[in-house]
Amino acid sequence: MIVHSEELRDQVMSKTSDKKTAIMQAAMELIAEQGFHGTPTSQIAKKAGTGVGTIYRYFKDKDELIEAIHEKVHGIFLNTFAENYDPQLPVRKNYLRIFSALTRLFIANPCETRFMEQYYNSPYGIAKKRSEEYQCEKPLFGFFEQGKQQQVIKDLPMEVLMSLSFGPIIFVTRDHLNGFVHLNDALVSAIVEASWDAVKR
Amino acid sequence: MIVHSEELRDQVMSKTSDKKTAIMQAAMELIAEQGFHGTPTSQIAKKAGTGVGTIYRYFKDKDELIEAIHEKVHGIFLNTFAENYDPQLPVRKNYLRIFSALTRLFIANPCETRFMEQYYNSPYGIAKKRSEEYQCEKPLFGFFEQGKQQQVIKDLPMEVLMSLSFGPIIFVTRDHLNGFVHLNDALVSAIVEASWDAVKR
Amino acid sequence: MIVHSEELRDQVMSKTSDKKTAIMQAAMELIAEQGFHGTPTSQIAKKAGTGVGTIYRYFKDKDELIEAIHEKVHGIFLNTFAENYDPQLPVRKNYLRIFSALTRLFIANPCETRFMEQYYNSPYGIAKKRSEEYQCEKPLFGFFEQGKQQQVIKDLPMEVLMSLSFGPIIFVTRDHLNGFVHLNDALVSAIVEASWDAVKR
Amino acid sequence: MIVHSEELRDQVMSKTSDKKTAIMQAAMELIAEQGFHGTPTSQIAKKAGTGVGTIYRYFKDKDELIEAIHEKVHGIFLNTFAENYDPQLPVRKNYLRIFSALTRLFIANPCETRFMEQYYNSPYGIAKKRSEEYQCEKPLFGFFEQGKQQQVIKDLPMEVLMSLSFGPIIFVTRDHLNGFVHLNDALVSAIVEASWDAVKR
DNA sequence: TATGAATGAGCATTCATTCAT
DNA sequence: AATGAATGAATGCTCATTCAT
DSSP states (O other): OHHHHHHHHHHHHHHHHHHHHHHHHHHHHHHHHHOSTTOOHHHHHHHHTSOHHHHHHHOSSHHHHHHHHHHHHHHHHHHHHHHHOOTTSOHHHHHHHHHHHHHHHHHHOHHHHHHHHHHHTSHHHHHHHHSTTOOTTHHHHHHHHHHHHTTSBOOOOHHHHHHHHHHHHHHHHHHHHTTSSOOOHHHHHHHHHHHHHHHBO | OHHHHHHHHHHHHHHHHHHHHHHHHHHHHHHHHHOSTTOOHHHHHHHHTSOHHHHHHHOSSHHHHHHHHHHHHHHHHHHHHHHHOOTTSOHHHHHHHHHHHHHHHHHHOHHHHHHHHHHHTSHHHHHHHHSTTOOTTHHHHHHHHHHHHTTSBOOOOHHHHHHHHHHHHHHHHHHHHTTSSOOOHHHHHHHHHHHHHHHBO | OHHHHHHHHHHHHHHHHHHHHHHHHHHHHHHHHHOSTTOOHHHHHHHHTSOHHHHHHHOSSHHHHHHHHHHHHHHHHHHHHHHHOOTTSOHHHHHHHHHHHHHHHHHHOHHHHHHHHHHHTSHHHHHHHHSTTOOTTHHHHHHHHHHHHTTSBOOOOHHHHHHHHHHHHHHHHHHHHTTSSOOOHHHHHHHHHHHHHHHBO | OHHHHHHHHHHHHHHHHHHHHHHHHHHHHHHHHHOSTTOOHHHHHHHHTSOHHHHHHHOSSHHHHHHHHHHHHHHHHHHHHHHHOOTTSOHHHHHHHHHHHHHHHHHHOHHHHHHHHHHHTSHHHHHHHHSTTOOTTHHHHHHHHHHHHTTSBOOOOHHHHHHHHHHHHHHHHHHHHTTSSOOOHHHHHHHHHHHHHHHBO
């Protein structure tokens, strides 16, 4: 009996979850390719295998759907930092690990990456970055701060250090995804090492 | 007669040119702020002081208008390279001059810069970069090639060198324009010097 | 057994009845405030404390629900006539009693009254009035007929007499409910007496 | 030349005016029959012989269109008062003239009348009546005030006098338009005279 | 050449109704 | 019997583009 009811609940829950997940996945993939304005809700629904109305059961409006996708992808990106940061290791070692992992993550998840580019190049992203709840840079800021205190990282404003580290990998990832370069592991390492030269003292 | 006809032509051309310029300027400023899809042609016309129909006299459609603006801004960016590149100077010196000048240019021309960001983060930009006519990186490629041959620049693919040099300044310029950092000349120099550490051998 | 089954039936019926009543009450109140089109079934269900689907167990569709509410409120209005009509009394006395009672009823039941106004100013009401089953004016018609025969009421078509008697009280009730006048008992009497001047010979 | 330009302007203006008028007329007729919510903009456009977008050139949204129609019809109604009020005549005479004229106006303009009923039985109308700009009852208020001072009209609140005079004719007009009575001039006069009995001292 | 009124395809969103549980 | 997730037709409104003047 218990088993049965659990199965039932699981089935129900997974169905629900499936719809929501399917909508988010479909939206993310389409927006990655076509942009926010190039992606009508009708197309999202079709790709997700639902009716249009179903989108509005899970998300108040298109904006909320987009925010939800951002939140989710953002979580994935944050995890990568957490998983690759080891306080025992020296700053340089950590830097290489973290930014290599991020770059490989970007490459391995083209839709997620493109979606985030769209997001941060839109009113959504700017508003989000300005908002108080924007805490996502916190861990990286901490990491760089530590490096600055140990005098292994240049004494520059956080935003500048972020530019020197993220700028190159985001830029090159875009080229990779658009087929202008092919990034293999060796090349990823080379880039990250080069960007380390930029931030290191 | 000749004088007269020249005057007439000038008058006509300048009128024409004025309208066309006004439309492009208005469109650029509005798109920089609101994005492609947030900027209706009616608004462009109003800001430019023309009728909507006039836009279509000078440009086949909205896309062509956007391409024309890109072309123009791109020319400005290219000139900055030309004006700051001095074959007599050593590679490092040239690098610092060119990328500092570019960064200052970005900062001094927020609309142009934001427009280009919009452009390269849209189907327009990707298509453009893929197209054969896209020759704009040629001069910089030449510069880096020379540096590689002189063994002062790392032996990495062009796209990677471009990422290491452009990534940081584009990234940090965005933050500056959005008010997250304030870039003064000293900071600009510091960033460019740091990025030189990334590309130099 | 009988007792048990009766209890059971009562329980079931009262449950059923409760749901149905709750739905009708919720719908009436919401429609009174927001109109037919401003009141989604989902809102009715929420206010009634049921699921949306439950509405469709008791009513074929939204229209049938509205008709049912009309029927119910209409019954209340008819009762007021029955309760205040006394064949022993003279016509004038009856008129004053009936229409004063109706006016006080309207005022005391704002939701019911507003609902009926919505109803009679909509395709529903016109169709209903045209339909054969519309018998609700019968008793009043009889009352006026009698007055005409006794030559105390003007010899005008029924519809005109209805206008002269109902028009003012409906009109003034609307103003009262919208806060444009305040009707106390004295004023109600004054209005009804005035309208009696209109219908009396 | 002058003639030509005048003709041109007239033609242009009348065309413009035609579209706006056609839209308002179509909307009024459809709303009179189907109500606000039963009348989609697409239907209005079709009946008016325009595209949907054209509606939005002349009116910010559907609400503004409805307000504009109300304003126009209201003007017609007000004029009828002005045209039939003669300060030289005694109050009773004026009353009969004004309310007979209004009733005949209602009957002669079924769409306008039905539209106004819809309007005043909707959030639009209530808001309008509450708004400061609502001055339309002013002239009638003045008329009744004068009658009260001359002691020929009952000493009742304005709203009550309005109910006693307007209530019957609005009520009976509705019945006439719905085919439940047929009002000829004699009957109209009889009704207005009866309602005079209600308001007169 | 310049204009802007007119157009209608296209979009985000709502809501009555159904149906699997 | 009761539920509410799912549906998609229908709606108000926008905007790139055309064309008569």
